[in-house]
Amino acid sequence: MRIAVAGTGYVGLVAGVCFAEKGHDVTCVDVDTKKVKMMEAGESPIFEEGLEELMRKNNAAGRLHYTTDFASAYRDKDAIFIGVGTPEQPDGSANLNYIATVSRQIAESVERDCLVVVKSTVPVGTNDKVEQFIKDFLIKDVKVEVASNPEFLAQGSAVHDTLHAARIIIGTQSKEAEALLKKIYEPFGLPIVSVNRRSAEMIKYACNDFLALKISYMNDIANLCELVGADIDAVAEGMSYDARIGANFLKAGIGYGGSCFPKDTKALKYLAGQYGYRLRTVEAAVDVNAAQKTRLYHKACKRMITFEGLKVAVLGLAFKPGTDDLREAPSLDNVELLLKNGAQIAAYDPAAAKNFSRVYPQGQNGRGYISYVDTPKEALKNADICFVFTEWKQIRELSPAAFKDQMRIPLVYDGRNVYDVEKMKDTGIEYYSIGR
Secondary structure, three states: OEEEEEOOOHHHHHHHHHHHHOOOEEEEEOOOHHHHHHHHOOOOOOOOOOHHHHHHHHHHOOOEEEEOOHHHHHOOOOEEEEOOOOOEOOOOOEOOHHHHHHHHHHHHHOOOOEEEEEOOOOOOOHHHHHHHHHHHHOOOOOOEEEEEOOOOOOOOOHHHHHHOOOOEEEEOOOHHHHHHHHHHHHHHOOOEEEEOHHHHHHHHHHHHHHHHHHHHHHHHHHHHHHHHOOOHHHHHHHHHOOOOOOOOOOOOOOOOOOOOHHHHHHHHHHHHHHOOOOOHHHHHHHHHHHHHOOHHHHHHHHHOOOOOOOEEEEEOOOOOOOOOOOOOOHHHHHHHHHHHOOOEEEEEOOOOHHHHHHHOOOEEEOOEEEEEOOOHHHHHOOOOEEEEOOOOHHHHOOOHHHHHHHOOOOEEEEOOOOOOHHHHHHOOOEEEOOOO
């Protein structure tokens, strides 16, 4: 089928590439000419495992195209997928300006009946508005229907999550729209859950917020474990055998980040408030996560007189391994505090250092200084203290001896519970983690 995808971020580009991989003819639309040329050359603008390989394969096969010319892209397509951002606003609500812009472009460009499919995460009821908005601005006498098709990919495994999803959620208001979406996804061979539009919108928020709740709950329990002398890893293992709970999202740490959980918890909290309802459980998850991000920093403050002039090794900057995304990454909160207090930071991340340097350029930043290094051991060399914020493989593979041998003072604050407590202590390292 002929498909256009608006937006080439994590949602749009991954969807477009995977649609092409399954045999559809796909045109990806973006406003950035430089980005389009990069993608035409087979280079992905985002760090995502397996994505460039599929881009190059489908570029060469002639199934995948890129353009800034939205009018030609939308004119004669069977379906147009919207995958643009819906960033968080100061009050926690979702910014729908990009959705509105694309919707109007579609209305002014389509010349045949088509289905518009919103993959972006949007507040419940948004797709009703999108359909009316498009109808208000239609130029040609054509039929345009809107469907909801939220994505459930995880950054770092987005391609796999799309091609091997547990299920596809489609929200439609007509049998015709449902049939077309099912036809598009037929080559994927995946289970399809068909519901109405508002239910599909709610499923996305309900899933993400439930997982955020699970993470915050485990972090809360981990903090209590420290006080009572229990081990959160042992607690999580015992819980994981309960089929009602499951083994996923039980790992304690310094909080969740990324483009989904922080934004979606706040957006659902805001939506509930618009209807005069308080989602107390979601509010609790947001509050716990906000405090958890800097828990180790404040623990270190009780140990240290000052960070002024101290060399601080920072291992990991991305919010999770497998991505260069820094959105809501705990490293941002902690590095800001360290720099304000005069720390001399040596930071390592195999993928996100370039993005991080746009926020904190190498050199003097206020009272502090930050440099970016190529290996974890370079960061540790002569360091007075180390913080672990992302559990990259290169960081997990460090032996306790590496900290002991490289650091001036072997003092480690591990926000991802990467290392064995007893092995670290037996090596002579003063080691602090979460809930252990």
